[in-house]
Amino acid sequence: MVLLSRSYAVGYPLTFNNPSKLKSRFRDAQPPFFLTCVYGDPVKAARQQVWDTITEFGHIKADNWIYLWDFNSYLAWHEKKGGNRKNFKDISQFQTMLDRCQLLDIGAHGPTYTWNNHRAGRDNIIIRLDRVLANQAWRNAYLEAIVTVQGSTGSDHLPLCLDSEGGRSSGMRPFRFDSMWFTHLDCQNAATKAWTIPMVSVATRKLKMKTENCKVVFREWNRDIFGNVHRKIESLLHELQRIQRDPSPDNQQRELEIHQLLEIEYNREELMW
The missing domain is CATH 4.10.860 (DNA Excision Repair, Uvrb; Chain A)
Incomplete structure (x- = not known):
């Protein structure tokens, strides 16, 4: 999962199936909020324990709070394609947890299903196992927040990207010289081009002007050659x-x-x- 905001971008690995042990408070966010990464137990019989833990501290929370990641459960049959349909009890238990904690599924843009067993033909099963849930306080505070399901290259799960500001940009990205540019054979030529453009100016301003010119040249070079x-x-x-x-x-x-x-x-x- 990647969480984006105007002031931060954070990637979270999934390491615990006890949601009370993986809790972060984003104090720099405006307004601040709590985030809990959840891993629903892959053993169905033990999954209720995870829902009980969430319900224990989730149903009384008035703070802005979101829960996300791989719940290993789905909420309706249309969220699964392929395989059998014998998990109604699991669907019901998952939905009950959402109702008790008054959590909302904020939806997602992109592929409907987030997990794929990558088997061929009739053995292929795809399910929406990953999602972002929020309480009403968080949703009211972040009305423009969106979730997108990204493409995956090495996993059976598709990653989620939560943008708390709905993709709004705060301006041009600041220029930063990337050290990996040095590995390109044409980097020196780009630097020479940027530094040797004739300028008519007093000596005290030449250094600043050449530095500014490097930003322009290397942005174009990165876009057209290195990029x-x-x-x-x-x-x-x-x-x-x-x-x-x-x-x-x-x-x-x-x-x-x-x-x-x-x-x-x-x-x-x-x-x-």
């Missing part, structure tokens, strides 16, 4: 996300091909580092 690998990776990830919306047999084959192409591009990108 080609990144754009190719981004394009492949977009295609991957698109076909993961409809995991048909034909798309499964194309998904394998994209994974192979991404591996090549990631290796090229690693050389740049």
